Amino acid sequence: MSIDVAFAPLIPLWALIALGLAGAAAAALCVVGRTRGAWLRTGAIACLLLALANPSFTREDRETLTNVLPVVIDRSGSQTLDRRNVQTDEVRKQLEARLSGLKDTEIRWIEAGQDGTATDGTELFAALRNGLADVPPERVAGALFVTDGVIHDLPASARDLGFQAPVHGLITGRPDERDRRVALTLSPRFGIVGQSQRIGFRVDEVGAGLGRPVPVTVRRDGEAIERIEVVPGQVTTIEAPIAHPGVNFIEIEAEDAGQEITTVNNRAVVPIDGVREKLRVLLVSGEPHAGERTWRNLLKADASVDLVHFTILRPPEKQDGTPINELSLIAFPTRELFSQKINEFDLIIFDRYARQGILPIIYFDNIARYVRDGGAVLVAGGPDYSEPGSLYETPLAPVLPAEPMGGVIERAFKAELSEVGRKHPVTRGLPGSEQNPPNWAPWFRMVDSRLREGEAVLQGPEERPLLVLAREEKGRVALLLSDHAWLWARGFDGGGPHVDLLRRLSHWLMKEPDLEEEALRAKAVGKTVTLERQTLKHEAAPVTVTLPGGSTREVQLNREEPGLWRATFETPELGLHRAADGTFSTLVNVGPPNPREFTEVASTDRRLGPIAAATGGSVRRVEPEPGATIDVPRIVQVSAGARAFGSDWIGVREAEASVVRGIGILPVFAGVLGLLLLIGAFAVTWAREGR
Incomplete structure (x- = not known):
């Protein structure tokens, strides 16, 4: 009163x-x-x-109101290393006994990062603010932190705490820890396929006995591409080749220093999205015909395609005596296209092209070699493919997957998916294909041929091959044995999925990763990892997933649709996961590529020190020497402004608030x-x- x-x-x-x-x-x-x-x-x-x-x-x-004393327990990922979690449990047990005798003080236990991981580092002060959201500043007696000292949301100054009371830190871990880590200094996000990107990194070390040159291995998508030695503390730059579209995972791994508290941070991951420059396509039309513009319109509508189109309007047999200098036609630059610059094209399309004496035989040798070296050829044939002068009668024949039988089938028929076509990503799920026969407009002509190699994904009457896909060494070949695809484009009798089919076909030829018929893929949303196996086989083998920490688990895939198998699972760890089924392997990153939680893991009393000193608190290790007994200091109540720590005690503010x-x-x-x-x-x- x-x-x-x-x-x-x-x-x-x-x-x-x-x-x-x-x-x-x-x-x-x-x-x-x-x-x-x-x-x-x-x-x-x-x-x-x-x-x-x-x-x-x-x-x-x-x-008089009771004070509130928050005790923040760090349960983040770094606290699971080197028995720090055991130290933390023992400290909490002793704190519970020592704090039970405080007068007029409510103890609030706040655990941060209880799942053992963190998406962007250890955020103990965010947990402290949440725990004190309903407490007036004058009722806060202080704050105790049980942590390894690796905190990523330290306030800029003591004024940002929101209260005036001592902050104390009880640091777990050992003072003699050893650790080596890879820190990125330059990490590009994008790169041009076929070119290289510069990556900068530095190897940092903590602990005695280190400082010698460190062997470093550089990997791309899990395969070693370079081994070098670097000097710790100095920035090193490497050139990483971008091999394919999509994510290229570049790993930089430093050799284990021995007796490290963890080797997780010895590796840094740089995911680089590979993007293509404009795809260069050469389209050669043997003669003007109704479907000629179907290919041209499709390719010109694709912003990623740089199209070069030639139509043979004046073959050698059509000589009428007109002087060359009076012709408005452009001469077909055969030598430049098929000898000097052939390797600059990603795809060559022959649309109803027959041998007419325009291309010398030697150029067909060049085209066949171009395919075997990794190029792609699409032949869209009509009657020309079965008549004299067919491309099958040139040196290109060994890479063509179907042999003409000498006849042309001319009657109405509907294209259908073959058994393989229902599984192949080029034709699987085409609009209208769910019905049998598909709800597509009929075609009226196709070349009678015999499948020599590859897979027929579309078939015509009596299961004759209509669209054949094949691989030839490093390259790819597609053969469309009808020139009536334009009927779908014109909307005849309801039309058909010409855009989907022809676009998928051209992108499969140009090695689009999403259209590979045999592939293992993985993606992550949060901590949910989805595995996807594309295959033409009847079964999909189990997938073995290697977690960042080195442990493995086997995942069984389930058939989702023809040719596609899938499974999902929850992963307990952040970082780069490897998935392999014995034939294929892939990588997927869960969370940030290089989580801050495991970037710097050596325990420290330096980060929390400035805040503790500014509030009158203290920071001390719970195990000052290796093997020492953990002994939590006494907790003493002191008045506002009085000294708040001693050699064997720490102080918290007495209750002064009243109502x-x-x-x-x-x-x-x-x-x-x-x-x-x-x-x-x-x-x-x-x-x-x-x-």
Whole structure:
């Protein structure tokens, strides 16, 4: 309980001050002039002014509030290393015993990163703010942190804490830890396929006995591409080749230093998205025909394609005597295209092209060699493929997957997916293919041929091959044995999926990763990893997943649709995961490529030190020497502003906040008491004057 005096003037304050000054002047004149009863007059004036000030006695009944002491327990990933979690459990056990005797103090236990991982580092102060969201700053007794000291959300200054109380740190881990890590200094996000990107990194070391040159291995998609030695602390730059579209995982791994607390941070991962420059396509139309513009329109509509198109309008047999200098036609630059610059094209398309003496035989040798070296050829044939002068009668024949039988089938038929075609990503799921026969417009002509190699994904009457896909050493070949695809493009009888089919076909030829018929893929959303196996086989083998920490697990795939098998699982770890089924392997990164939680893992008392010092707190290791017994210091309550730590104790603030439970007010000049005081003062003055 406390008693105070409060004033509530009955007149405006300025008027009260003016009367006070006038009264003081009058009293001073009386005293100086030695007027009879001067002091009594002064007292009477003072009583009048005091009555106008309306004083009152205020009594407050206060109840002291308990303080709140948060104890933040670090359960992040780095706390699982080198028995730090055991130290943490022992520290908490001792703290529970020592804190139980604190007077008027509520203990709040706050655990941060309980799942053992962190998406962007250890954020203990964010957990502290959340835990104290409902607590006024004056009720915070302090803060205790049980951590390895690797904290990534330290406030810039003590003022940012939101309270004024000592902060103490109890540091787990050992003072003699050894660790080696790879730190990235330059990590590009994109690269041009076929070119290289520069990557900068530095090898940092903590602990005694280190400092010698470090062997470093550079891998791309799990395969070693370079081995070098680097000097710790110095920035090294390497050139990483971008081999394919999509994500290229570049790994930089430093050799184990021995007796490290972890080797997880010995490896840094740089995911680089490989993007193609414009795909160069050469389209050669043997003659003008109804479907010629189908290919041209499709390829020109693709912004990623740089198209070069030639149509043979004047073959050698159509000589009419017109002088060359009067012709407006452009000469077909055969030598430049098929000898000098053939390797600059990603795809060559022959649309109804027959041998007409325009291309020398030797150039077909060049085209066949171009395919075997990794190029792609698409032959869209009509009657020309089965007649004399067919491309099958050139040196290109060994790479063509179907042999013409000498005839052309000319009757209405509907293209259908073969058994392989239902599994192949080029034709699987084409709109309308779910019906049997597909809901597509009929074609009226196709070349009768015999499949020699490759896979027929579309078939015509009597299961004859209609669209054949084949691989030839490093390259690819596609053969479309009909020239009536344009009927779908024109919308005849409802049309068909010509855009989907022809675009997928051309991109498969140009080795688009998503259209590979045999592939293992993986992607991650949060901690959910999805494995996907594309195959033309009847079964898909189990996939073995290697987690970043080195442990493995086997995942069984389930058939989702023809040719596609899938499975999902939850991973407990962040970082680069490897998946392999014995034939194919792939990589997938879960979370940030290089989680801050495992970038720097050596325990430290330096990060928390400035904040602790600014608040009057302290930072100390719970195991000051290797093998020492863990002994948590005593917890002592101290008044605000007093020293908050000693050699074997740490202090927290005593409870000082309170709340008013009741209040009483007694006015001095109110009612009879006030009236009697005023009458008495003037009566005494009058009596004195009357003498």
